[in-house]
Amino acid sequence: MTRPRTLYEKIWDAHVVEQRPDATCLIFIDRHLVHEVTSPQAFAGLRASGRTVRRPDLTIAVPDHNVPTTARLDAAGNKLPIADPESAAQLAALEKNAPEFGIRYIDATAPEQGIVHVVGPEQGFSLPGTTIVCGDSHTACHGGIGALAFGIGTSEVEHVLATQTLLLQPSKTMEVRVEGEVGPGVSAKDIILHITGVIGAAGGTGHVIEYTGSAIRALSVEGRLTVSNMAIEGGARAGLIAPDETTFEYLKGRPYAPKGADWDAAVAYWKSLATDPGATYDKTVVIDAADIAPSVTWGTSPEDVVPITGIVPDPASFADPSKQAAAAKSLAYMGLEPGTRMQDVPVENIFIGSCTNSRIEDLRAAAAVIKGRHKADNVKWAIVVPGSGLVKAQAEAEGLDRIFTDAGLEWREPGCSACLAMNPDKVPAGERCASTSNRNFVGRQGPGARTHLVSPAMAAAAAVTGKLTDVRELMA
Amino acid sequence: MTPLDKVEGRAIPFGLKNVDTDVIIPAHWLKTTTREGMGRGAFESLRADPDNLFDSADFKGAPILIAGDNFGCGSSREHAAWALGDLGIRVVIAPSYSDIFSGNAVKNGILPVVLPQAAIDRLMEVATTDPVFVDLEHQTVTTQFQDRFSFEIDPFRKMCLLEGLDEISLTEKSDAAIGAYEKKLDADRPWMRPAA
Incomplete structure (x- = not known):
């Protein structure tokens, strides 16, 4: 009888092409997603060395990071120009590189365009048991359907394009088991924010995290994608949920x-x-689902999580001196005083979108809270950015777009948008944003922008009241 | 890739924990189709302060960076490694790194040295006034004050750095093995090919 193996070990073993004398293995890559930001230098490298793409049939290219979320076609159906010349150049490079190397290309104006990590599962291109890579750390997302999926750098993008393999060392395994039922108003996003707070931003470094337990099994695929998406925020290169x-x-x-x-x-x-x-597993963390509240971040690391009913912590309350220093720096950047109730923090901006939270279930959850209500006057900018053209069409068929626009929110075209502010969607310096994205890093949503990570329902609640809000208070 | 063996010089006593790649190189610097010139955007938010370490007389162009836990976390952007390289940094010394960053660093001829926090604390102290010596072949970090710290590194990464190896050329030697794997995959699990 063979040794019992974890989900990770089974996928790894099935993909070893060759083991080197040391622990490094040549691993076959089943699916490669390519976007415009981390690929131009890889294609240039192929060209310079006269190499071709080994398996164009296993590769899809789609622009998402740079694309504006305003209209892409004029009334006559002609493509509108991209105002930023640098973004335009990157988008043009992908549009040229993909066909030149024989790769499927989904144009920014195609109905199925969207964020790579939304498009992959939605198209059935991402499958359980496959290895999936992309030059983007949130590739961890596809672990939600049981794929071993992780972000890679541009040199690795070139390596995969040329050889359909990567030289990798096996990771350690970590189980995060969430048992029990979550309470009302608690979503997949709250589960992963809570987990990140518990294990820390480096808690999963060197590991692949498998999320197990009844609270994970009870999640829809959309929810599982949200959880696995942020495995990287806990330091793990990949997350996994058994298909x-x-x-x-x-x-x-x-x-x-x-x-x-x-x-x-x-x-x-x-x-x-x-x-x-x-x-x-090399490590196991057990979490009681009943302990998870609607959650929010206060600092500039995704581990800086508190329940919405909590307060801004005092840096002196942390045992680790380097964490004390980091927390003090974070609070200065965030403009927050220790002891402030999270529910008293006003927000001027709302972003509902990103590869973490832009699928149909996310938009339904936000719409359910905001239906029949209106955004608060102090909320200056509130945008809803669907994860793909297909999500957008589905939401419109359900009338969700009208719920948002009636409430004073803007309904946009799909893309990464204000999650990383490479396109024109930015949060102004010194202002706060209740954001359904994945990173509250310094400057992430624009220079000087202050990000509070929340679930879609919590972002909708903040839009209504103009401050961070416990969504349970707005639920019927 | 430029081979790397011994690096000596000033080490920037940076020391911060959880430094993410958005801090190392903000997203708006990623709108380029080349690898060059990233140093201008490196640590932009920190360098907005005119008294920052990176542009100080002592540390401008220093080949070594000392950092805290979980250096290079967050985004997979290799631009972070390109930016460090463009600043002249060949070695980073920290207690831990994000997995993606350390891989990107090695592929760009930058050595990520892992040392325990106590060693980092001592090196931070020395680095304020004196140089630090890194020897990859012997896997040591030393100072002129008899400090001697040994570090571990994966043998494959060490070889790549010492020889300045191009991984794609190396993998291409396994072309037959990759072909055999593909053939077996098509036979065993034909449904793995995208249906459309």
Whole structure:
């Protein structure tokens, strides 16, 4: 009998092309997602060395980081120009590089365009048990359907384009088990914010995290993608959630997913991937779902999490001297005083979007809170950015766009947007944003911008009251 | 890639914990199609302060950077490594790194040295006034005051750095093995090819 293995070990073992004399392995990559920001230098490298793309059939290119979220076509259906010349040049480079190297290209004006990490699962291009890479750290997202997916640098993008492999060392394994039922108003985002607060921003470094337990199994695929998306915020290069009936139901019939007899063979294989009874992890963290409240960040690291009912901590309350210094720096940047109630912090900007929280379930959750209400007067800028053109169309079919616009929020075109402010969507310096994105880093949403990470329902609640708000108070 | 063996010189006593790649190089500097010139945007928010370490007379162009836990966390942007390289940094010394950053660093000829916090504290002290010596071959960090810290490094990464190796050329030697894997995959799990 073979040794019991974890989900991670099974996927890893199935992808070893060659083991080197040391622990390094040549790992086969099943899917490669390419966007405009981290690929131009890789394509230039291929050109300079006269190399081609080994497996264009396993690669999809889609622009997302730079694209404006305002209209992309004029009334006559012609493409509108991109105002920023640098963004325009990057977008043009991808549009040229993809066909030149034989790669599928989804244009910014195509109906299925969107954030790479929304598009992959939505198209059935991302599948359980596959290895997926992209020059973007939130590739961890695809772990939500049971794929071993991680972000890579541009040199690795070039390496995958040329060889369809990567030289990697096996990671350690970490189980984060969330048992029990979450309370009302607590979403997948609150679960992962809470986890990040518990394990810390470096808690998963060197590990792949498998999320297990009844609270994780109860999540929809959208929710699982949200959780795994932020594995990287806990330091883990990848997250994983075992594929199950919920996953299969979500993937069935999607354009690139297997069909007919292939589908049955695929499901049988996927069912064999779950961690074996008796398999061990290098580290296990157990969390009681009942302990998770609607959560919010106060600082400039995603580990700086408190329940919305909490207060801004005193830097002196941290045991670690370097954390004390970091917290003091964070509070100065955030313009917050220790002891302030989180619910008393006013916000001028609202961002609902990003690869963490821009899927249909996220938009439904935000719309449910905001329906029949209006944004507060002190909220100057509030945008809703769907994760893809298909999410946008679905939301419009359900009338969600009208709920948002009636409430005074702007309904935008899909892209990464204010999550990292590479396009024109930025939070002004010194202002706060209740944001459904994944990073509250210094300057992340624009120079001097102050980010509070929250769930979609919590962002909607903040839009209504003009301050960070416990969404449970607005729930019927 | 420029090979790396011994590096000696001033070490920037930076020391901050959880320094993310957005701090190392903010996103608006990523709107480029080349690898060059990233140093201008390196640590932009910190260098807005005219008294910052990076532009001080002592540390401008220093080849070594001393940092805190979880250096290079966050975004996978290799631009962070390019920016450090463009500043002249060849070695970073920290208690830990994000996995993606340390890989990106090595691919750009930058050595990420891992040392315990106590060693970092001592080096931070020395670095304010005196140079630091890094020897990759012997895996040591030393000072002129008899400090001697040994560090571990993965042998493959060490070889890549010492020889300035191009990983793609190395992998291309495994072309037959990759072909055999692809053939077996098509036979065992044909449904793995994208359906459309």
